[in-house]
Amino acid sequence: MKKIIVASVFCVLTGISVNAQQKTDGFCAHNRQLKETFKLYPELEAGYYANQLLMNSRVDKPNHNNLEKSTALYTVPVVFHVLHQYGNENITDAQIYDAMAVINREFNAADPDSVNIVAEYDTLIGNSQIDFKLAALDPFGNCTNGIDRIYSHETNNGDAPSKLNQWNRSRYLNIWVVQIVGTPGAAAYATPPASTDGGGYWYDGVLSNHSYVGSIGTASVGVESVLTHELGHWLGLAHTFGSSDLINVGPTICNDDGVEDTPPTRGHLNCPAGYPATWIDCDTAGVIVEDVQNYMDYSYCDVHFTPGQVNVMHNALEGISGQRNNLWTDSTLMLTGVTDLLLPQDPANPLTVPVCVPVADFSSSSKTICVGEAMTFSDASWNAVVDSRAWTFPGGTPATSTALNPSVTFDTPGYKTITLAATNSAGTGTETRTAYIYVSPKWGDFNGPNLIDLEGPSANWFIVNNPENNHASFQLNSNTGYNSSTSYKLNNYKDVSNADLFTDDFFYNFRLGLNIDELVTPSFDLRYTTGVTVSFKYSYATNATQIADITEKIKVYYSNDCGETWLPRNLTVNGSPVGNSLTGDDIVTGGFAGLTDYVPLTNSDWKTASFTYNPTSLSDHARFKLQFIASDYASNLYIDDINVGGTLNLFSDEIALLDLNVYPNPSSNGNFINVSYTAQNNPVTFTLRDVQGKIITSEVLEATNSLVNHTLKNTRELQSACYFLEVQSGDYTTVRKVVVL
Numbered sequence: 173m174k175k176i177i178v179a180s181v182f183c184v185l186t187g188i189s190v191n192a193q194q195k196t197d198g199f200c201a202h203n204r205q206l207k208e209t210f211k212l213y214p215e216l217e218a219g220y221y222a223n224q225l226l227m228n229s230r231v232d233k234p235n236h237n238n239l240e241k242s243t244a245l246y247t248v249p250v251v252f253h254v255l256h257q258y259g260n261e262n263i264t265d266a267q268i269y270d271a272m273a274v275i276n277r278e279f280n281a282a283d284p285d286s287v288n289i290v291a292e293y294d295t296l297i298g299n300s301q302i303d304f305k306l307a308a309l310d311p312f313g314n315c316t317n318g319i320d321r322i323y324s325h326e327t328n329n330g331d332a333p334s335k336l337n338q339w340n341r342s343r344y345l346n347i348w349v350v351q352i353v354g355t356p357g358a359a360a361y362a363t364p365p366a367s368t369d370g371g372g373y374w375y376d377g378v379l380s381n382h383s384y385v386g387s388i389g390t391a392s393v394g395v396e397s398v399l400t401h402e403l404g405h406w407l408g409l410a411h412t413f414g415s416s417d418l419i420n421v422g423p424t425i426c427n428d429d430g431v432e433d434t435p436p437t438r439g440h441l442n443c444p445a446g447y448p449a450t451w452i453d454c455d456t457a458g459v460i461v462e463d464v465q466n467y468m469d470y471s472y473c474d475v476h477f478t479p480g481q482v483n484v485m486h487n488a489l490e491g492i493s494g495q496r497n498n499l500w501t502d503s504t505l506m507l508t509g510v511t512d513l514l515l516p517q518d519p520a521n522p523l524t525v526p527v528c529v530p531v532a533d534f535s536s537s538s539k540t541i542c543v544g545e546a547m548t549f550s551d552a553s554w555n556a557v558v559d560s561r562a563w564t565f566p567g568g569t570p571a572t573s574t575a576l577n578p579s580v581t582f583d584t585p586g587y588k589t590i591t592l593a594a595t596n597s598a599g600t601g602t603e604t605r606t607a608y609i610y611v612s613p614k615w616g617d618f619n620g621p622n623l624i625d626l627e628g629p630s631a632n633w634f635i636v637n638n639p640e641n642n643h644a645s646f647q648l649n650s651n652t653g654y655n656s657s658t659s660y661k662l663n664n665y666k667d668v669s670n671a672d673l674f675t676d677d678f679f680y681n682f683r684l685g686l687n688i689d690e691l692v693t694p695s696f697d698l699r700y701t702t703g704v705t706v707s708f709k710y711s712y713a714t715n716a717t718q719i720a721d722i723t724e725k726i727k728v729y730y731s732n733d734c735g736e737t738w739l740p741r742n743l744t745v746n747g748s749p750v751g752n753s754l755t756g757d758d759i760v761t762g763g764f765a766g767l768t769d770y771v772p773l774t775n776s777d778w779k780t781a782s783f784t785y786n787p788t789s790l791s792d793h794a795r796f797k798l799q800f801i802a803s804d805y806a807s808n809l810y811i812d813d814i815n816v817g818g819t820l821n822l823f824s825d826e827i828a829l830l831d832l833n834v835y836p837n838p839s840s841n842g843n844f845i846n847v848s849y850t851a852q853n854n855p856v857t858f859t860l861r862d863v864q865g866k867i868i869t870s871e872v873l874e875a876t877n878s879l880v881n882h883t884l885k886n887t888r889e890l891q892s893a894c895y896f897l898e899v900q901s902g903d904y905t906t907v908r909k910v911v912v913l
Contacts, residue, residue, distance in 0.1 A: 245301040246489050246500040249508035251339050252306075253320045254349045254382075255327035257639075258535040258552060260390050261351040261382045265554075268306075268319055268349075271386030271399055275304055278400045278467065279477075286475040292461045296433055298482035302489070304345065304403075308509030308526045311339050315528035315598070316509075321554045323533075324640060325686045327351040330358075332375040333682040341368070342495035343504050345406070346377035347399070349385055359384045359395075362402035365494030374679075376494060378402045397474050400467050407496070408488035409481055412462075412469045413439030426460065429468065433480035437462040443473035530594035531555040532603035539637060540610045540692070540735030542793075543585055543865065547609070547736075550577045553594040553601065564591040584865035585613040610635055612734035613865065615898060615907040616697030616793045620820040621704075625813050626658045629894075629911065630694060634660070635735070637690035643680065644802065646691045646811075652771050653812040654709050654778050662689055662800055662809040665769045681715075681767070687802040692735060695793040696816055697906060698785070700828070704818040706796055707782035708811055710754075711772035713762035716805035724803040726754040728783050731797070732790040738797055741783040753801075754781060765807035772810055792905070826852055827904045834897060838911040845887040845897075845910060851875045854902040858884060860910070861896045868895065 250272070256262035277283055281299035289297065306318025326334035331354030338346050353360060360380035368376040380399060387396035412434055414427030426436035444452045444464060452462050464471040466478065477485075489496050498504055505511040509526070530553045537548040551561055563573040567588060568580040582588060587607035594601050617633055624630055631648055638645040646660045653659030664684060671677040698704055706728075716722045729738035743750050750758045762770060762777045772778060785794070796816075800809055820828065830849040839845055847858060853876055860868040869886040895910040 245486070247303045247305055247505055247510060248345050248489075248499050249307045249318075249343060249504065249510050250304050250345045250347060251310075251316070251318050251320055252347050252349060253322060253335075253337055255322050255324050255334060255336065256351070257323060257325070257327060258550070259351065261327055261349065262321065262552065263349060263382050263385060263389050265317065265319060265557075267386050267389030267391065269386075270388045271391075271396070272304060272306060274386055274396045275400050275403060278397060279304070279403070281476070283475050285473075288473070289465055289475055290461070293463055293465065293476065293478075296463075296476070296478045298477040298479040300477060300482045300485055302485065305510040306525050307339075307344055309507065311343070313507075315526055315555075317525040317528055317555055319554065321531075321533070321552075325688065326683060328686045330354045330379060330381070333679050335375055335377060335379065336683075338374060338377065341373055341376045342498040343508055345403075345499065348377065348379040349382050350379060351382065353379065353381050360398050360402045362405040363494075364405055364408055365488050365491060365496050368494050373495075378406055394472065397467060397472070401474070404468050404477070404481070404485070407485035409468050409484055411439060412437045412466045426462075431478065431480040431484060433478045434466060434468075435460050435463055437464070437469065439469060440464050440471045443471050447473055527596065527598045528556040529599035530558050530596055530601040532592045532594040532601040534590070534592045534603065536590075536609065538736045539608070540612060540635065541582070542612055542614055542734035542736070544581055544583060544614075545734070545736065546579050546581050548577055548579050549590065549592075551592065551594065553592070555601075556596055556598065558594045559596040561595065562593040564593075582609070582611040585611050586863055586865075587611075610735075612695065612793065612795075613896065613907075614734070614793055615695075615896070615905065617694035617907075617909065618816070619697045619906050619908075620701045621816055621818045622696065623813065623815045624693070626653060626660065631658060633694040635692035637692065639688060642687070644684070644687060644689055646689060649810070652810055654711075654775060657812065659711075659810045659812040660691055662691075662811075663769075664802060664806040665765070665767075665808050667769075682804060684802040684806045685804040687806075689800050689802075691798045691811060693796045693814055693816075695734075695795050696791075698787040698791040698794050698816070698818070699789060700821045701787055701818040702821055704785040704787055704816065705782050706785055707780055707813075707815045707817065708798065709778045709780050709813045710759075711761050711778045711810040711812075712759055713765035713770040713807045714760050714805050715765050715767055715807055716803070717764065719756055721805055722756045722760060722803070724755065724759060724806045725801040726759060726781070726809070727752060727799045727801070728781075729797040729799065730785055731795045732788070732793070734793065735795055735797070741785065743781050743783050745779055745781050750781075770808040778810075778812070826854070826901050827899065827906045830856070830899075830901060832899060832906075832908070834908050834910060837908075838913050839890070840913050841890060841892065842888060844883045845890075846881070846883050847897075848879070848881045851878050851880050852901060853877065856880075857898075857900040858882075859898040859900075860884060860887065861898065863894055863896075 252268050254262055279300045279302050281297050286297060307316055310316040320337060322336050324336060326336060327350045330350040330352045334350060335348055355361065360378065362378040363376050380402065383390045384395050384398040385391055387393045410429040412429050414429050426438055428436045452464065453460065465473055465475045467474045467476065489500060491497055533552040533554060535550050535552055541547045549563065551558065561574060563578055565571055565580050567584055568582050570580065588609040588611060589604065589606045590608045591602065591604040626648065636646045643666050644662060644664045646662050648658055649661035650658050652661060666680045668677050668680050710726065714722050714724065728741050728743060730741060731738050740752050742752050743754060745754065745758050761779045762772055798811060829852055832847065832849045835846050836843060849856065855872055855874045855876065857872045859870040862868060869884055871884065873880060873882060890912045892912050895912065897908045897910050899906050899908065
């Protein structure tokens, strides 16, 4: 199976019309998911239903529908884990604070929309007397505002293994915010208490699409009750329409949730026509008026729980299932800091979270850029309000900044290290990222057609992008390439057989899906090359056993602006077009990996893929990128023999007519660098730079229409390094690499 099947409640809420507070379509996979779970873990089924019966039958406590609540019976510490890739799914603190305000007023019978409740249920408004509070101390006793932000591709999966960095569920209610919820069309899902007992503790909690968290920011008025609905499930409540897998729409039989004071209902995707003046009878005899305004329906005109539902939730909080009975104890509230705040408070926050030291974090508009081009950095610091910030950009203009989103240019090529210090009254958090940005010179590393077989020094000129800095990353690997040569290996395999269940490593293979890694070639000057075709050899095995499950992909792109923007190309394998990605049968060359550290053994384990490229006047520093998008079945990928083929047009290129020779190359300290060439109609300029772009020497040789031999000045005592010799004749320029050993 593709993912671990878990005992979760998946509530799918789609097609919401925000203005009308209605949904036009939807279903809930609650019972379907439970059935799948019980197939895998049959020992859970009897306990689950026994626990549900117990929660519905225990004696009610007094004052559950007392609307004049003074002191909460239960206080539950909460942490929001925001999984993001610096997009709009990285919702603001303010949106989370708004969501907390919404669930607290709805759980405590303070929903302002409750004035619209119909007469049949205006005496059945249950006050749960449950307060949800953002944690002030994390599991290690550190100051927190109750919001944990994690950069991860799992925001695009939104399934059980996406529940990263779970805080101890006996002390915290964990809520994850993601870009996409795993079940198609889903808004959110939650786990009922008894479905997470034993080894299932790690998928306890609530997971929600960011646009259903609160009523502001990326959310909107009309969807704010989604978290209330899910927290009802988390506290043991079923849908008001009972155990049906899908909502029954139309004149069909009614279903029951097992709570005495909630009537049978069919469930509704929309508020009834004419709401609230008219209502809907459940059966044809018109005997039962359905409680469409219940938070556990789908109507989106929901305004209340019933006292009976409150009884179920209280029973859940006092039961051992899911360790809910530990959440609200005095010791837990002390350990999570929600009742014993000794830290300075944030006066601007209505939820009274502490003022913590910021966690510095940032993103950039791109990871590669041309020399002299501007790029933008964005402060994404979290855990506290930032009063001031200090950026450091060595080699940049400006070199320092205090702006929220500074724009910076770099005038020298190479890798750049970026630092951000975020400060408030509690202290300073600092983040330094070494070699975070690559600034590319505006000249090609290679001229015209060229084959990179990864055996020489040019193998190290590739740029490796590993956005999450995780285990899977392209690295040079000896004896694993075509003809047992050197190759680039993307190591997706990790042996977790002896991993501790309490570490993320144990779930590594369930969290590969949609992870992205990239390998970027050196640059090529292809302005004078025609018929360009780029090819590469690849070897790959999969852990999938069905073709339909082989969803991992290889895609290719090109860039003419130093990687600031990338454009896709279509691929061909063995002469057959395969579209814009290698996947399925096309990507697999080595068969089934079998959860081993796959290595190609013979040349028959390799295939060759290719794509075309049309050079333009901007193609003086073209780069190509291979991107791998993993699935949960991904295994190791190997890349070798990157070949940029085509025909160099010698007669249109004055540089080619120079018949230029640079020698000795490689050179050594103590030797001058020499050039010989056949001068044409224009003087020739030679400029030698180091890898940072600093000019070592620059000379203009005026000779024309003659043979020239020349020793470049200031080149005798060069340090061991790589240098770039820029050669310009008329309107034409080329660059040659010079290595000094």
